[in-house]
Structures are given as structure tokens and as C-alpha cells.
Amino acid sequence: MPISPSSSAQAARQGVAQRLRELRADAGITGGELASRCGWTHSKSSRIENARTPPTPADIRAWCQACGADDQAPDIIAQSRNAESQYVEWRRRVKSGLKQLQHSYVPLFQSTSLFRVYSATLVPGLLQTEGYITGLMSSITDFREIPDDVTEAVAARLERSRILHEPGHRFVMLIEESALRHQIGDADAMAAQLGYLLTAGALPSVALGVIPASTPSRPIWPMETFHLYDDTLVSVELLSARVTVTQPSEIALYEKAFAGLRELAVFGADARALIVKAIEALG
Incomplete structure (x- = not known):
């Protein structure tokens, strides 16, 4: 199950x-x-x-x-x-727009040494480019019918992404190959995003893995996007809410799932080849 x-x-x-x-x-x-x-x-x-x-x-x-x-x-x-x-409704978090939501994560990010992220459909937030974020947040703003502060929210997300270059943090990002083909924004914005993945994946602090769509006999199922912050907290993103998991036995379950997903992923040159294929598919 x-x-x-x-x-x-x-x-x-x-x-x-x-x-x-x-x-x-x-x-x-x-x-x-x-x-x-x-x-x-x-x-x-x-x-x-x-x-x-x-x-x-x-x-x-x-x-x-x-x-x-x-x-x-x-x-x-x-x-x-x-x-x-433990169950925080998105509509309460974003009722005044998206900028405040971006800033709310900064203390957690600063206190985390090891970030582990799994995403099935989107590029992880810390690796997103300006055009990609703009397309994504514009869609969220329209769908949720909330105040439009997309420009400020994009700037806030880009600002918090600087943590990739700060010492004392490591990042393991796992994405499904389908996330490379799920276009956010126009073709130029998506091409720029995929191009940035080639650069960001080469950062010393970042291990970027792509799970090929052709992976046979998956011992683990695709699941919701989740973020592991060290071994103390898991944040799970749903359409309607963000669920915070702090119970040690459940954190261990997500750690086990992440380890299994990591075994399915390819890194380095093999991951870059899949990203390049996605760029070429944009035409």
C-alpha cells in the first residue's frame, strides 16, 4: 500500500x-x-x-x-x-499571496545540513529558474484566486535558492524523467530551466538524480513530492495542504522510500543525457 x-x-x-x-x-x-x-x-x-x-x-x-x-x-x-x-492548509498560508510563503521556509533551510527531495512532476524549488518559477506561480495564483504578488514571490524564491552556494549544506535531488517533459511556462523558459539543471547538477554540494521513465520492475511506486530535512522533519506537498511529518517511525519510512528511489536514479553523465534529450524534444 x-x-x-x-x-x-x-x-x-x-x-x-x-x-x-x-x-x-x-x-x-x-x-x-x-x-x-x-x-x-x-x-x-x-x-x-x-x-x-x-x-x-x-x-x-x-x-x-x-x-x-x-x-x-x-x-x-x-x-x-x-x-x-500538523496539517497546514495551503489556503491559509497563501491567502495574502506567495511571497510570505517563500520567506517562511528560510529558517528551516538555514538550519538544515542535508536536504533530500523527491519530485515526480516538477523541478525542485531550489533548482528553479526565474522563468520557470514565474510560470508556476502565475498558475498557482490563478488557480487559487489569491493576491498577485508573483514578481515579489519569484524574487524571494530565487533569494532563498542562494543556499545552494553556502557552505554547510548538501543536497540530493531526485526527479522523475517526466518532470523534465512537464512544460512550465513557454518553450524558452523551459529550455532555460533544463539548461540550468546541467549547471546546477555539477555544483559540488548537489547530487541531481533522474529516474528514467524506462526503469523496469520498479520496487517502489511514484509518490507525492516530499522534502526530507536532515532526519528530523518531512514536508509533504499536496494539492490542498502541506503535511509536516515529525514522528521518527514515519520519517524512517520516508528515508527508506528515498533510498529506494535513489537506487533507481541515474546521476552524472547519464542524468545529463536525459536532460539534453528533454531540451531537444522542445524543438
């Missing part, structure tokens, strides 16, 4: 749901009785208990009161807030 990109967040939510379910069971009341005491529907109780709907602080307080466990409400509310903080 593929790794669930929101597994850490969902596991945390399920922990909250389990505590509430145990409170109800210890109080000796049914879901219907609890719903009646709280003044909501039985289906709402069921959704909360099965972690399908995250409870609000008011829900938790009402639940605990109905179970005669008011003293446990503050702790469960704190647990619930921690669970929800």
Missing part, C-alpha cells in the same frame, strides 16, 4: 478521537445519549469518534461535560490543536 501523505496528521486526529470515545465508554453512555446531552446529532458524534470531523474546542468541552470529565477538556483541546497544526 502507498504511504498516506497525511498519515501523521491523521494518526494525531485519531488519538484525539480515541480519547473522546474512551471518555464516553467510561461514562457508560451511548453515542446517541452523548449527542442528546451535547445538543447535536448522533451522526456528529460518530464523525468525531471516527476522526472524520475534527472537534472544535467547544465540541470537546461539551463532550467532556456530558461525560462528567470537565477536567480533561483542556488537555484534549491542546492535543487536538497539535493534531491540526
